[in-house]
Amino acid sequence: MYKTQQLFTNKYITYAIGLGLIYAIIDILMPFSYATVYNSFLITLIVYTGCVITLPRVTKFLLVDKSLYVLPVMLSLYSLAIIAIVLLRIEYSRPTLIYGFAIVLFWLLISARFNHQSAILKLQAIDNFSLSSFNSNQHIEIETINSPYNLKQIKDGLVVNLHKSLTAEQEKFIADCSINNKVVYHSETIKEMIEGKVQTTHLSENALNALNTNPSYRLIKRFIETGLILLSLPVFLPLMLIISIAIKLESKGPVFYTQKRIGQGGNTFKIYKLRSMEVGCPKADSKFVTEEHARVTNIGRFIRKTRIDEIPQFFNVIKGEMALIGPRPEQESFVKSFEADIPFYGYRHMVKPGITGWAQTVQGYTADTDSTREKLAHDLYYIKHLSFWLDVNIFFKTLKTMITGFGAK
Template sequence: MRKLLQNSIVCHGIGVLGTLILLHAITGFRDNLPLSVVNSFWLVSCAYIATSITIPKITNYLLVDRKYYILPVLTSVYAIAMALILLLRIDYSREVLLYAFSSHLVWMYFSAIFIKGPEKLQLSAINNFDVNSIDSQNKRINLSPLNEPLAMAAVADGLVVDLHNKLTPEQEKFVADCSINNIPVFHSESIREMIEGKVQTCHLSENAIGTLVPSPIYHNIKRVWESVLIILSFPITLPIMFVTSILIKLESPGPVMFIQERVGQGGKVFKIYKFRSMTVKQAGAEDKFATEEQARVTKVGRVIRKVRIDELPQFFNVLKGEMSLIGPRPEQESFVKQFEQEIPFYGYRHMVKPGITGWAQTVQGYADDTDSTREKLAHDLYYIKHLSFWLDMNIVLKTLKTMMTGFGAK
């Protein structure tokens, strides 16, 4: 029975069907249901399917535990459903939506905790790379080298091999046989990227550099959905920006906005907008990292930085096409010139538009020297290489957590 329920189609089919039966029971198993209830049945079914598709797509980018994403993803999907209801003026039942949300939440946690197999992904490796360098870095996988003679029966969840390193004819045949027999074959560096969430910047292969070219199709789609999301958020964000402007003006003399030149996509310089969170900088002062300017941060500035309100004016940078909601953070031109001399492949982060939030900000936090910037670049290149809607949604969820915890605020 447990093995049957581990099939995602069966598991989620039971989830949808069970919820509909429960809702029918709550409504009294009536033959002629009101239109609001029928509409709600369709909405909650679509919401469940959307959530069950989204969670694996998001968590596949890292070897992370899916159960931690259930509540935020399910809540986001239901929020989108409510927005559609209000926008399209669809008749709905609040009671049905509430019971359905609770039912979906319970079943998804049950299936994630009790039905799924072992926590660790059991991977086997052809020993043509340093196996221990990967195995020791993550608790979600168990990577063990295969003994000679190689046998497919010894491979559990997948085979890991350095596809760029030398293989014997027997090993090459074994890799081909595994692929033919639907056994997943992973490049060792791909597994390392999934674990660490970053791309190695010291020895990027030609293949890796080639895959850093983002999809032009998604790039255009991304621009549309980000612009729509910003415009829809204005009833909430504009009043927040108005109040913030007043508080900044009351606390310290100087302009409300902090405008600075930053380097964007293709190395082009643009002016970034932020709420001023520090006292006014003296004319001619040299550029410094934010960690070196803490003495200048105002009381209002400390609060708006912690919850990222100071970044809200960059919504207008996004609408102008200079930035994205999600992408590598834009840097000052003086720092860019310095890092291009000190850090290999630094210029590759300018292949996409800079963002208000990004993968490096949510995973690493703030960079305040060359070494931490080198680490930040590794995460930025991972984002560019795997740029997609699902990774962007992962970053959105992590950003919400960042806003609540203040992680990375300076």
């Protein structure tokens, strides 16, 4: 069993076995003499390769279980493949695609299962910080090492609190680890990896420099998100029309709700939403979401849970005021209060606010100042690690939110 697990830890071997399985099973079930079967086989290989490349990049955040992402990643890539088939008018075999989907799904789940143990980070630690917050995570194992220190003790890396005092022997051992390509982690960095948030209580002037995002990706992100919205309008515009009619039939008032929010650089803009509450409540703009439940309509509960009420914000994205993914924009009155009470709160305005974000998918909506402080830690994590793959991770988490209702109010 141990040798089998060792075999499956090699990504090239598992990929090659997958290719062999796809070819062997399709060869048995479908004759390759037909062009449609051959085309569908190639499409299956392309999707399989895409999954193998995508899964490790999407699941590196929060040390998540890769198997949880197999199905959503596959569905997304197969959807793109179907769009390509239709647009390019490729001849295909439906049974071959179905068989290919089943084989790829089976193999990715099996290989993810075998890789589960190898994916655990096995770290050694110099005992100058508390291990209590690390031992509860199933994706990481940390054991304390004592003097005399030996490089052979280090497996996946050494953990130490670099901000606390160290003996001369410990400092030399840390240097030896670095020289010999043994990874040295600051304890707060590991904690950040596990919890998916920046520890705001440990932020310093130097640490804030890490929040500067890549300008090239921000430009690419703008083009990608605008393109996705334009492609999705034929689907979302009819849906918005149907919901608009339902809103008008249930209660009096406008279909759309607008409100001033704070965006990138602290600039104000007008956000658009489908109205989900009864009209005519004084001081509605100064309430937390949890205090508004009594005013939510029946159709409002549905569109909030499924995030359909956010569809009009696509126009905010097209106008350049928002992004599809980013920290959620807050009301101006809230921002002034939070900036006075929460250190570094203004740093969340370094990027464009989003329709969905890391904090919403990990934490859900906030209900008070304390949970907003926690939300800021998640927002700063997003800004610090902003990348295409983190955005893809959030996209899949948002799909889960729309289905389960987590984070929706």
